[in-house]
Amino acid sequence: MAALGLLGAVLVGCGGQAGETAPSKEPAAASPSARPSAAAAGPKPARAPAAPPTMAPGPGGLTPVYARRAADSPKSAEKVVALTFDADMTADQGPRAARGERFDNPQLIATLRRLQVDATVFMTGRWAEEYPDQARSIGGDPRFEIANHSYSHYAFASPCYGLPTVPGPDMTADVQRAFDAFRDAGAVNVVPYFRFPGGCYDDAALRALGPAGVTAVQWDVVSGDAFAKDPDAVAEQVLDGVKPGSLVVMHCTRSAAPVTEQAIRRIVPELRARGYRFVKVSELMSS
Numbered sequence: 001m002a003a004l005g006l007l008g009a010v011l012v013g014c015g016g017q018a019g020e021t022a023p024s025k026e027p028a029a030a031s032p033s034a035r036p037s038a039a040a041a042g043p044k045p046a047r048a049p050a051a052p053p054t055m056a057p058g059p060g061g062l063t064p065v066y067a068r069r070a071a072d073s074p075k076s077a078e079k080v081v082a083l084t085f086d087a088d089m090t091a092d093q094g095p096r097a098a099r100g101e102r103f104d105n106p107q108l109i110a111t112l113r114r115l116q117v118d119a120t121v122f123m124t125g126r127w128a129e130e131y132p133d134q135a136r137s138i139g140g141d142p143r144f145e146i147a148n149h150s151y152s153h154y155a156f157a158s159p160c161y162g163l164p165t166v167p168g169p170d171m172t173a174d175v176q177r178a179f180d181a182f183r184d185a186g187a188v189n190v191v192p193y194f195r196f197p198g199g200c201y202d203d204a205a206l207r208a209l210g211p212a213g214v215t216a217v218q219w220d221v222v223s224g225d226a227f228a229k230d231p232d233a234v235a236e237q238v239l240d241g242v243k244p245g246s247l248v249v250m251h252c253t254r255s256a257a258p259v260t261e262q263a264i265r266r267i268v269p270e271l272r273a274r275g276y277r278f279v280k281v282s283e284l285m286s287s
Helices: 094-098 105-114 125-130 132-139 167-184 203-208 231-241 259-274
Strands: 081-087 118-122 142-147 190-194 213-215 246-251
Touching: 081 105, 081 259, 094 203, 105 259, 118 125, 118 190, 118 203, 125 132, 125 167, 132 142, 167 190, 167 203, 167 231, 167 246, 231 246, 231 259, 246 259
Parallel strands: 081 118, 081 246, 118 142, 142 190, 190 213
Antiparallel strands: none
């Protein structure tokens, strides 16, 4: 898949330039005074960034599912936690956005930056189309990574909280369309992870998504921020649930999760006081 192919590591060559011929024999060793200094030799070529870790497909090519750091990981006791934020917008919510409903939350992103919190944003393609400047800004900040939350935010299994359902043959195309929207917005830090809208999936969906080459990412801590009115209740639910290696699901949509930013202002310092470090999903998944 072309969009996913861009996510892989780029191999860096280290040979001579094209058309250059090698000497017929090893030249005599130069004296120390004749050897070029490191500065004269110029900077070393930059290493390409490592490809984000993914999981191998399951039996029959089923899309793998990740929910938290494994208990048998060598780093299972490390106090790290991944905060993830779903930037939800369904394909048919354009008219609501045109009437002034806000599906973004720039104050939340600003707070994460101010508090220096690494995080993963699971974004729908429709959200990236509605807020391309924000998608580009989030996807250009090394503190964040953008993962795929489908294009349409329609369900991949039914029933699923009343969401319309994506037909099985269209699931891979829906995911690809979201990756295309991130690219068109100019987002750079895009990872091959996918979160099912509503968290709803079954084996048929995992099989249908096999060709997309993504790792599905769920969670082990539900923040309860969707439609919540009390930021302290959200914060307490997260603080009570987090364990070393946890993966928390929250939202980056003001209309559907209006108190998330306030909750973050309590969650982050309290978890840091307990010794936790905030990581992106790609780091959590790396071991």
